Amino acid sequence: MLIGYARVSTKEQETHLQLDALAAAGCDVIHQEKRSGKELSKRPVLNSILSGIGPGDTLVILKLDRMARSLKDLLTIIEMIKQSGADFRSLSESIDTSTPMGRMMTHVVGAFAQFERELISERTRMGIQAAVARGSKPGRPRGMSAEDEAEAVRLWHGGMVTNKSELARRYGVHISSIKRAISRAEATAQAELFEA
Known part of the structure:
Protein backbone atom coordinates (compact mmCIF):
# COMPACT_ATOMS: atom_id res chain seq x y z
CA MET A 1 0.00 0.00 0.00
CA LEU A 2 1.25 3.50 -0.83
CA ILE A 3 0.79 5.75 2.22
CA GLY A 4 1.14 9.48 1.60
CA TYR A 5 2.26 11.95 4.26
CA ALA A 6 1.90 15.72 3.88
CA ARG A 7 3.10 18.22 6.49
CA VAL A 8 3.16 21.97 6.99
CA SER A 9 4.58 23.77 10.02
CA THR A 10 1.57 25.88 11.08
CA LYS A 11 -2.21 25.69 11.00
CA GLU A 12 -2.30 28.73 8.69
CA GLN A 13 -0.36 26.93 5.94
CA GLU A 14 -1.99 24.57 3.45
CA THR A 15 -1.01 21.12 2.19
CA HIS A 16 -2.82 21.36 -1.19
CA LEU A 17 0.31 21.10 -3.34
CA GLN A 18 1.55 18.07 -1.41
CA LEU A 19 -1.85 16.37 -1.41
CA ASP A 20 -2.19 16.79 -5.19
CA ALA A 21 1.31 15.35 -5.81
CA LEU A 22 0.71 12.40 -3.49
CA ALA A 23 -2.63 11.65 -5.14
CA ALA A 24 -1.00 11.83 -8.59
CA ALA A 25 1.66 9.38 -7.35
CA GLY A 26 -1.11 6.86 -6.67
CA CYS A 27 -1.19 6.89 -2.87
CA ASP A 28 -3.96 4.68 -1.51
CA VAL A 29 -4.31 6.77 1.64
CA ILE A 30 -2.94 10.22 2.47
CA HIS A 31 -2.39 11.64 5.95
CA GLN A 32 -1.71 15.30 6.68
CA GLU A 33 -0.26 17.05 9.68
CA LYS A 34 0.05 20.72 10.65
CA ARG A 35 2.97 20.67 13.07
CA SER A 36 6.57 21.84 13.19
CA GLY A 37 9.10 19.29 11.98
CA LYS A 38 11.60 20.13 14.71
CA GLU A 39 10.58 17.41 17.17
CA LEU A 40 9.70 13.94 15.94
CA SER A 41 8.01 13.08 19.25
CA LYS A 42 5.47 15.92 18.81
CA ARG A 43 4.08 14.69 15.47
CA PRO A 44 1.24 12.30 16.34
CA VAL A 45 0.12 11.66 12.74
CA LEU A 46 3.59 10.62 11.58
CA ASN A 47 4.13 8.51 14.71
CA SER A 48 0.80 6.77 14.10
CA ILE A 49 1.83 5.99 10.52
CA LEU A 50 5.22 4.68 11.63
CA SER A 51 3.68 2.41 14.27
CA GLY A 52 1.17 0.94 11.79
CA ILE A 53 3.33 0.57 8.67
CA GLY A 54 4.47 -2.91 7.66
CA PRO A 55 5.78 -5.18 4.90
CA GLY A 56 4.46 -4.22 1.46
CA ASP A 57 3.83 -0.61 2.51
CA THR A 58 5.68 2.43 1.15
CA LEU A 59 5.60 5.79 2.92
CA VAL A 60 5.52 8.52 0.25
CA ILE A 61 6.32 12.21 0.72
CA LEU A 62 6.72 15.12 -1.70
CA LYS A 63 10.03 16.44 -0.28
CA LEU A 64 12.48 15.30 2.39
CA ASP A 65 12.02 18.48 4.44
CA ARG A 66 8.36 17.48 4.97
CA MET A 67 9.60 14.38 6.78
CA ALA A 68 12.49 15.67 8.91
CA ARG A 69 14.42 18.84 9.75
CA SER A 70 17.71 17.12 10.53
CA LEU A 71 19.73 14.30 9.00
CA LYS A 72 19.58 12.48 12.34
CA ASP A 73 15.76 12.53 12.41
CA LEU A 74 15.55 11.57 8.74
CA LEU A 75 17.80 8.55 9.27
CA THR A 76 15.89 7.59 12.43
CA ILE A 77 12.58 7.64 10.54
CA ILE A 78 13.97 5.69 7.59
CA GLU A 79 15.45 3.11 9.99
CA MET A 80 12.03 2.72 11.68
CA ILE A 81 10.42 2.22 8.26
CA LYS A 82 13.09 -0.31 7.28
CA GLN A 83 12.69 -2.27 10.55
CA SER A 84 8.96 -2.54 9.93
CA GLY A 85 9.68 -4.13 6.53
CA ALA A 86 8.31 -1.15 4.61
CA ASP A 87 9.93 1.25 2.12
CA PHE A 88 10.22 5.02 1.78
CA ARG A 89 9.88 7.25 -1.29
CA SER A 90 10.43 10.98 -1.80
CA LEU A 91 8.91 12.28 -5.03
CA SER A 92 10.96 15.48 -5.45
CA GLU A 93 14.34 13.95 -4.74
CA SER A 94 13.55 10.71 -6.66
CA ILE A 95 14.52 8.59 -3.67
CA ASP A 96 13.17 5.09 -3.24
CA THR A 97 14.66 2.96 -0.43
CA SER A 98 13.56 -0.24 -2.16
CA THR A 99 16.73 0.19 -4.29
CA PRO A 100 20.41 0.36 -3.19
CA MET A 101 20.85 3.66 -5.10
CA GLY A 102 17.79 5.09 -3.35
CA ARG A 103 19.19 4.20 0.07
CA MET A 104 22.52 5.89 -0.73
CA MET A 105 20.80 8.98 -2.15
CA THR A 106 18.75 9.32 1.04
CA HIS A 107 21.96 9.87 3.01
CA VAL A 108 23.49 12.25 0.46
CA VAL A 109 20.40 14.44 -0.01
CA GLY A 110 19.66 14.48 3.72
CA ALA A 111 23.20 15.68 4.44
CA PHE A 112 22.91 18.50 1.89
CA ALA A 113 19.50 19.56 3.23
CA GLN A 114 20.91 19.81 6.76
CA PHE A 115 23.97 21.69 5.47
CA GLU A 116 21.70 24.22 3.72
CA ARG A 117 19.61 24.80 6.87
CA GLU A 118 22.76 25.33 8.94
CA LEU A 119 24.12 27.83 6.39
CA ILE A 120 20.87 29.81 6.47
CA SER A 121 20.93 29.82 10.27
CA GLU A 122 24.56 30.99 10.32
CA ARG A 123 23.87 33.78 7.80
CA THR A 124 20.90 34.95 9.85
CA ARG A 125 22.97 35.01 13.04
CA MET A 126 25.79 36.92 11.31
CA GLY A 127 23.30 39.42 9.86
CA ILE A 128 21.83 40.09 13.30
CA GLN A 129 25.31 40.54 14.80
CA ALA A 130 26.26 43.00 12.02
CA ALA A 131 23.04 44.96 12.57
CA VAL A 132 23.69 45.16 16.33
CA ALA A 133 27.27 46.34 15.66
CA ARG A 134 25.83 49.16 13.51
CA GLY A 135 23.55 50.20 16.37
CA SER A 136 20.32 48.57 15.21
CA LYS A 137 18.01 46.82 17.63
CA PRO A 138 16.81 43.65 15.89
CA GLY A 139 13.31 42.43 16.51
CA ARG A 140 9.92 43.99 16.74
CA PRO A 141 9.80 47.48 18.26
CA ARG A 142 7.97 47.66 21.57
CA GLY A 143 4.41 48.88 21.48
CA MET A 144 4.79 50.85 24.70
CA SER A 145 7.36 53.26 26.08
Whole structure:
Protein backbone atom coordinates (compact mmCIF):
# COMPACT_ATOMS: atom_id res chain seq x y z
CA MET A 1 0.00 0.00 0.00
CA LEU A 2 1.25 3.50 -0.83
CA ILE A 3 0.79 5.75 2.22
CA GLY A 4 1.14 9.48 1.60
CA TYR A 5 2.26 11.95 4.26
CA ALA A 6 1.90 15.72 3.88
CA ARG A 7 3.10 18.22 6.49
CA VAL A 8 3.16 21.97 6.99
CA SER A 9 4.58 23.77 10.02
CA THR A 10 1.57 25.88 11.08
CA LYS A 11 -2.21 25.69 11.00
CA GLU A 12 -2.30 28.73 8.69
CA GLN A 13 -0.36 26.93 5.94
CA GLU A 14 -1.99 24.57 3.45
CA THR A 15 -1.01 21.12 2.19
CA HIS A 16 -2.82 21.36 -1.19
CA LEU A 17 0.31 21.10 -3.34
CA GLN A 18 1.55 18.07 -1.41
CA LEU A 19 -1.85 16.37 -1.41
CA ASP A 20 -2.19 16.79 -5.19
CA ALA A 21 1.31 15.35 -5.81
CA LEU A 22 0.71 12.40 -3.49
CA ALA A 23 -2.63 11.65 -5.14
CA ALA A 24 -1.00 11.83 -8.59
CA ALA A 25 1.66 9.38 -7.35
CA GLY A 26 -1.11 6.86 -6.67
CA CYS A 27 -1.19 6.89 -2.87
CA ASP A 28 -3.96 4.68 -1.51
CA VAL A 29 -4.31 6.77 1.64
CA ILE A 30 -2.94 10.22 2.47
CA HIS A 31 -2.39 11.64 5.95
CA GLN A 32 -1.71 15.30 6.68
CA GLU A 33 -0.26 17.05 9.68
CA LYS A 34 0.05 20.72 10.65
CA ARG A 35 2.97 20.67 13.07
CA SER A 36 6.57 21.84 13.19
CA GLY A 37 9.10 19.29 11.98
CA LYS A 38 11.60 20.13 14.71
CA GLU A 39 10.58 17.41 17.17
CA LEU A 40 9.70 13.94 15.94
CA SER A 41 8.01 13.08 19.25
CA LYS A 42 5.47 15.92 18.81
CA ARG A 43 4.08 14.69 15.47
CA PRO A 44 1.24 12.30 16.34
CA VAL A 45 0.12 11.66 12.74
CA LEU A 46 3.59 10.62 11.58
CA ASN A 47 4.13 8.51 14.71
CA SER A 48 0.80 6.77 14.10
CA ILE A 49 1.83 5.99 10.52
CA LEU A 50 5.22 4.68 11.63
CA SER A 51 3.68 2.41 14.27
CA GLY A 52 1.17 0.94 11.79
CA ILE A 53 3.33 0.57 8.67
CA GLY A 54 4.47 -2.91 7.66
CA PRO A 55 5.78 -5.18 4.90
CA GLY A 56 4.46 -4.22 1.46
CA ASP A 57 3.83 -0.61 2.51
CA THR A 58 5.68 2.43 1.15
CA LEU A 59 5.60 5.79 2.92
CA VAL A 60 5.52 8.52 0.25
CA ILE A 61 6.32 12.21 0.72
CA LEU A 62 6.72 15.12 -1.70
CA LYS A 63 10.03 16.44 -0.28
CA LEU A 64 12.48 15.30 2.39
CA ASP A 65 12.02 18.48 4.44
CA ARG A 66 8.36 17.48 4.97
CA MET A 67 9.60 14.38 6.78
CA ALA A 68 12.49 15.67 8.91
CA ARG A 69 14.42 18.84 9.75
CA SER A 70 17.71 17.12 10.53
CA LEU A 71 19.73 14.30 9.00
CA LYS A 72 19.58 12.48 12.34
CA ASP A 73 15.76 12.53 12.41
CA LEU A 74 15.55 11.57 8.74
CA LEU A 75 17.80 8.55 9.27
CA THR A 76 15.89 7.59 12.43
CA ILE A 77 12.58 7.64 10.54
CA ILE A 78 13.97 5.69 7.59
CA GLU A 79 15.45 3.11 9.99
CA MET A 80 12.03 2.72 11.68
CA ILE A 81 10.42 2.22 8.26
CA LYS A 82 13.09 -0.31 7.28
CA GLN A 83 12.69 -2.27 10.55
CA SER A 84 8.96 -2.54 9.93
CA GLY A 85 9.68 -4.13 6.53
CA ALA A 86 8.31 -1.15 4.61
CA ASP A 87 9.93 1.25 2.12
CA PHE A 88 10.22 5.02 1.78
CA ARG A 89 9.88 7.25 -1.29
CA SER A 90 10.43 10.98 -1.80
CA LEU A 91 8.91 12.28 -5.03
CA SER A 92 10.96 15.48 -5.45
CA GLU A 93 14.34 13.95 -4.74
CA SER A 94 13.55 10.71 -6.66
CA ILE A 95 14.52 8.59 -3.67
CA ASP A 96 13.17 5.09 -3.24
CA THR A 97 14.66 2.96 -0.43
CA SER A 98 13.56 -0.24 -2.16
CA THR A 99 16.73 0.19 -4.29
CA PRO A 100 20.41 0.36 -3.19
CA MET A 101 20.85 3.66 -5.10
CA GLY A 102 17.79 5.09 -3.35
CA ARG A 103 19.19 4.20 0.07
CA MET A 104 22.52 5.89 -0.73
CA MET A 105 20.80 8.98 -2.15
CA THR A 106 18.75 9.32 1.04
CA HIS A 107 21.96 9.87 3.01
CA VAL A 108 23.49 12.25 0.46
CA VAL A 109 20.40 14.44 -0.01
CA GLY A 110 19.66 14.48 3.72
CA ALA A 111 23.20 15.68 4.44
CA PHE A 112 22.91 18.50 1.89
CA ALA A 113 19.50 19.56 3.23
CA GLN A 114 20.91 19.81 6.76
CA PHE A 115 23.97 21.69 5.47
CA GLU A 116 21.70 24.22 3.72
CA ARG A 117 19.61 24.80 6.87
CA GLU A 118 22.76 25.33 8.94
CA LEU A 119 24.12 27.83 6.39
CA ILE A 120 20.87 29.81 6.47
CA SER A 121 20.93 29.82 10.27
CA GLU A 122 24.56 30.99 10.32
CA ARG A 123 23.87 33.78 7.80
CA THR A 124 20.90 34.95 9.85
CA ARG A 125 22.97 35.01 13.04
CA MET A 126 25.79 36.92 11.31
CA GLY A 127 23.30 39.42 9.86
CA ILE A 128 21.83 40.09 13.30
CA GLN A 129 25.31 40.54 14.80
CA ALA A 130 26.26 43.00 12.02
CA ALA A 131 23.04 44.96 12.57
CA VAL A 132 23.69 45.16 16.33
CA ALA A 133 27.27 46.34 15.66
CA ARG A 134 25.83 49.16 13.51
CA GLY A 135 23.55 50.20 16.37
CA SER A 136 20.32 48.57 15.21
CA LYS A 137 18.01 46.82 17.63
CA PRO A 138 16.81 43.65 15.89
CA GLY A 139 13.31 42.43 16.51
CA ARG A 140 9.92 43.99 16.74
CA PRO A 141 9.80 47.48 18.26
CA ARG A 142 7.97 47.66 21.57
CA GLY A 143 4.41 48.88 21.48
CA MET A 144 4.79 50.85 24.70
CA SER A 145 7.36 53.26 26.08
CA ALA A 146 9.39 52.18 29.11
CA GLU A 147 7.40 54.59 31.27
CA ASP A 148 4.04 53.22 30.09
CA GLU A 149 5.25 49.67 30.62
CA ALA A 150 6.36 50.45 34.17
CA GLU A 151 3.03 52.14 34.94
CA ALA A 152 1.01 49.26 33.44
CA VAL A 153 2.99 46.74 35.51
CA ARG A 154 2.40 48.79 38.68
CA LEU A 155 -1.33 48.90 37.95
CA TRP A 156 -1.41 45.16 37.33
CA HIS A 157 0.64 44.10 40.34
CA GLY A 158 -1.07 46.67 42.56
CA GLY A 159 -4.43 45.08 41.76
CA MET A 160 -5.84 48.35 40.43
CA VAL A 161 -6.59 46.61 37.13
CA THR A 162 -7.52 42.93 37.07
CA ASN A 163 -8.01 42.52 33.35
CA LYS A 164 -5.11 42.62 30.87
CA SER A 165 -7.49 43.53 28.04
CA GLU A 166 -8.51 46.64 29.98
CA LEU A 167 -4.84 47.62 30.32
CA ALA A 168 -4.33 47.08 26.58
CA ARG A 169 -7.26 49.38 25.78
CA ARG A 170 -6.00 52.01 28.21
CA TYR A 171 -2.59 52.17 26.47
CA GLY A 172 -3.87 51.56 22.95
CA VAL A 173 -1.85 48.39 22.40
CA HIS A 174 -2.51 44.72 21.73
CA ILE A 175 -2.92 42.51 24.80
CA SER A 176 0.30 40.67 23.87
CA SER A 177 2.24 43.92 24.54
CA ILE A 178 0.80 43.98 28.07
CA LYS A 179 1.63 40.30 28.61
CA ARG A 180 5.21 40.83 27.41
CA ALA A 181 5.64 43.89 29.66
CA ILE A 182 4.43 41.95 32.72
CA SER A 183 6.62 38.94 31.82
CA ARG A 184 9.70 41.16 31.40
CA ALA A 185 9.05 42.86 34.74
CA GLU A 186 8.62 39.51 36.50
CA ALA A 187 11.79 38.10 34.91
CA THR A 188 13.76 41.19 35.99
CA ALA A 189 12.38 40.92 39.53
CA GLN A 190 13.31 37.22 39.68
CA ALA A 191 16.85 37.94 38.45
CA GLU A 192 17.30 40.72 41.02
CA LEU A 193 16.00 38.44 43.78
CA PHE A 194 18.40 35.70 42.70
CA GLU A 195 21.38 38.09 42.65
CA ALA A 196 20.58 39.53 46.10
